[in-house]
Amino acid sequence: MSGRGLAAHYFFPRQPCIFGDKMVSIQITLNNTTDRKIENIHIGGKKLPMGMQMHVFNPIESLEPEGSITVSMGIDFCDSTQTASFQLCTKDDCFNVNIQPPVGELLLPVAMSEKDFKKEQGMLTGMNETSTVIIAAPQNFTPSVILQKVVNVANVGVVPSGQDNIHRFAAKTVHSGSLMLITVELKEGSTAQLIINTERTVIGSVLLRELKPVLSQG
Incomplete structure (x- = not known):
């Protein structure tokens, strides 16, 4: 996703999840494409199907202009390809993000x-x-x-x-x-x-x- 200069790309590193043995490990790379720093990047509201759980990354105080950081998350998809929906927020904005895992x-x-x-x-x-x-x-x-x-x-x-x-x-x-x-x-x-x-x-x-x-x- 990309919103107001904050770009986020997620991928599956295929490693056991450090946050829980029932969780799928996900890495998110955040990029600041603006010329000003983006503050307080964090996960906001979550909309998860029944039983699904999510371990979020710690809030990022600030991301410098052109800066990039990769953070880890864990989602328990309950062995289903249902979508995990949540908000990726900054000090000023919130953007909707959907992660639907490929079955593999x-x-x-x-x-x-x-x-x-x-x-x-x-x-x-x-x-x-x-x-x-x-x-x-x-x-x-x-x-x-x-x-x-x-x-x-x-x-x-x-x-x-x-x-x-x-x-x-x-x-x-x-x-x-x-x-x-x-x-x-x-x-x-x-x-x-x-x-x-x-x-x-x-x-x-x-x-x-x-x-x-x-x-x-x-």
Whole structure:
């Protein structure tokens, strides 16, 4: 957002949150684009969906002209992609800010063995499994390309695989710690199957929808 010379950019650093283990870590870079200092930058009113919580940054006394500062915040999104709305205020003004997390940022990587992955996957079948077929050129199905594409979308860990045609990734949701298991299984020619196993079926189906076009494109 940008208002009266104060510009704010937020991003997800993909680190465990220092403010609470159920919170997603967010960093906000504030820039003063004016030729006068901006005083008392702080978070004002918050409008959060039920259950959602937010840990705000300490007020910034002043930001010099052309100055920049990065601050950390934590938001407990309750494993949902609902929007956190709040006001970013200065001594003189308040601006409305909305942060809606991409589903892949509601996750933290999990390290696990192939054996454990298969065991957990075996318990997350039926309603807890969703899958789709992906069609793409074979050069887009190399291990490095698949890894890059999946990790770009979701904050997941790579699970070692004993089979060249199967790529596995594991994560847990930040709020509830529910497992999110992702499998990309290469088939004949230019097709692959994308499988997601999780108790968090809503997040799982959203993640499936987001990963499919990314894995399909050249």
